[in-house]
Amino acid sequence: MRVKIYVSLKRGVLDPQGKAIERSLHTLGYEEVREVRAGKYIELELDATSRDAAELRIREICDKLLANPVIEDFRYEMDAE
Amino acid sequence: MRWGVITFPGSCDDHDVFDSLKSELGQKVKMLWHKDGLVGNFDCIVLPGGFSYGDYLRCGAMARFSPILRGVVEFARSGGLVLGICNGFQILCEAGLLPGALVRNADLQFVCRAVHLRVEESDTPFTSGLKRGQILKMPVKHGEGCYYADAATLEQLRRNRQILLRYVDGKGKPTAPANPNGSVENIAGLCNEGRNVFGLMPHPEDACSKLLGSEDGAKIFTSIAAACAQKADAHV
Numbered sequence: 001m002r003v004k005i006y007v008s009l010k011r012g013v014l015d016p017q018g019k020a021i022e023r024s025l026h027t028l029g030y031e032e033v034r035e036v037r038a039g040k041y042i043e044l045e046l047d048a049t050s051r052d053a054a055e056l057r058i059r060e061i062c063d064k065l066l067a068n069p070v071i072e073d074f075r076y077e078m079d080a081e
Numbered sequence: 082m083r084w085g086v087i088t089f090p091g092s093c094d095d096h097d098v099f100d101s102l103k104s105e106l107g108q109k110v111k112m113l114w115h116k117d118g119l120v121g122n123f124d125c126i127v128l129p130g131g132f133s134y135g136d137y138l139r140c141g142a143m144a145r146f147s148p149i150l151r152g153v154v155e156f157a158r159s160g161g162l163v164l165g166i167c168n169g170f171q172i173l174c175e176a177g178l179l180p181g182a183l184v185r186n187a188d189l190q191f192v193c194r195a196v197h198l199r200v201e202e203s204d205t206p207f208t209s210g211l212k213r214g215q216i217l218k219m220p221v222k223h224g225e226g227c228y229y230a231d232a233a234t235l236e237q238l239r240r241n242r243q244i245l246l247r248y249v250d251g252k253g254k255p256t257a258p259a260n261p262n263g264s265v266e267n268i269a270g271l272c273n274e275g276r277n278v279f280g281l282m283p284h285p286e287d288a289c290s291k292l293l294g295s296e297d298g299a300k301i302f303t304s305i306a307a308a309c310a311q312k313a314d315a316h317v
Contacts, residue, residue, distance in 0.1 A: 009184075013229055014263065016189045040138075065146070068139055068175065070182040071229060 001046045001054045004077045007067045008039035042066060054078060082124040082309040084110040087153075089144045094130035094166065094286060101289040106302055115144070119152025124309045125162040126153055128169025130222075130284060140183060140225045141171035150176055162206055162305060163278045167223055170270075170280030179273055179280045180238065181230030187263025191224040195294065196261055196283060198269050199249040202242050205272050206308030207279040210300055216253050217246075217297040219283040221261050226282040228264035228271075238271060246270035246281055 009015050015037050022036035048054035058076050067074040084102055088095045095112065102108040111121065115133075119126070134143035144150070150172075157163045157178055165173040173179045186192060200208055200215040211217075230238065238244050246269040250259040255267035262282070270281030285298030 012231070013184065014187060014227065016185050016187050016263075020189055065142060066138070068142070068182055070174075070180075070231075071184060 001048050001051075002079045003044050003046055003054070003058055005042040005044070005058070005062060005066060005074060006039060006076070007042065007062075007072050007074045008037060010071055010073055013071045040066075051078065051080070082109070082306055082313070083122060084108055084125050084127060085113045085119070085121070085123040086110060086127045086129060087113045087115055087149055088129075089115045089131070089133035089147060089168075089172075091133045091135055092129050092131035092168070094168075094284065097284075098127050098129045098166070098286040101286040101298070102302060105289040106299060106306070108302070108306065113149060115147040115149045117149060119149055119156055123156070123161065125164060125305050126156060128153070128163070128165040128172050129286075130167030130169060133168055133172065136168075136225070139171075139175065140168060141173075141175040144168075144172045145175040154178065157273075157275075157278050160275070160277055162309070164207065164301075164305070165278075165280040166284055166286065167221075167226070167282055170282055171225070173278060173280045178278050179271060180234050180243075181228055181271075183225055183282070184227045184229050185225050186223070186227050186261075191222075192226070192261045193220070193222040194261065195220050196269070197249050197251055197253075197259065198246045198283060199253050199255065201244050201247055204242075205245060205276045205279065206305055207272065207301055208245055208304055209308045210304035214253065216249065216251075217288075217300065218295045219285055219288040219298050220294075221283045223262070223282055226262040226264065228262075228268045228282075230265060235265065238268075241274055243271050243274065243276075244268055245272055245279065246283070 017038040018036040288295040288298030
């Protein structure tokens with residue numbers, strides 16, 4: 001199973017990186033850009049007997065290490081290979 | 082009393098803490114390696130500053146799973162004193178021993194300068210020798226020291242009087258320019274509900290001698306030592 005995990009800062013948590021990117025884009029002339037939020041993208045391979053089993057493991061992995069529930073949310077996509 | 086200072090791969094202030102405690106304050110200190118269990122009798126465990134595990138993923142996220150942390154969590158649960166400085170503060174938050182999280186400084190800059198701190202509470206072992214409203218001067222040096230907690234957590238921190246230090250100006254006012262990293266409510270340090278775990282971004286170990294510009298950091302360590310001595314006396 002190939003898994004793509006997206007970790008993003010929760011709404012309400014200050015994202016100075018996103019703000020800096022937004023300012024740079026405005027400087028470059030892309031003034032229509034709004035609400036830039038920077039996050040993390042993690043790819044991994046997982047051996048699992050079923051999709052449900054894989055999902056259970058991925059949620060656990062994200063809760064325990066990949067995301068900090070105090071400040072971050074996560075979502076994931078899975079492709080059976 | 083006996084102090085333990087943990088070295089994680091990437092810790093860089095561990096020897097500063099060791100040296101300040103031992104040479105400046107004449108304390109009994111033992112260095113501890115992150116892969117070992119927490120063996121021995123300690124009164125206070127210090128998680129020092131640095132960049133444990135290269136700050137990969139999030140600051141403190143990996144160190145939280147170091148073997149010694151299991152011992153630290155147990156030690157804290159049984160009432161032992163735990164002090165987390167800078168990266169140590171980040172690790173304590175990641176480990177759930179302290180509420181909230183530390184994120185990238187609001188202006189994205191690494192900040193390295195002396196700051197003024199106001200003591201908010203004195204009824205903890207870490208601040209027992211200080212007075213409420215007292216101003217301390219200590220350095221900060223970090224890129225991810227912006228304290229964040231949601232509204233409900235902040236309310237709880239205020240209700241339980243867990244906020245121990247705030248960034249202030251020279252007159253003791255918690256202004257925006259005095260806040261080096263954008264921390265919510267100028268929070269520089271806080272303790273858990275049990276008041277035996279304390280995390281702070283400023284570095285008391287770098288403010289223990291006149292030569293370094295301030296001896297105010299020593300007041301935190303001597304507070305801890307005095308509180309431990311009092312506890313030991315009470316047991317006799």
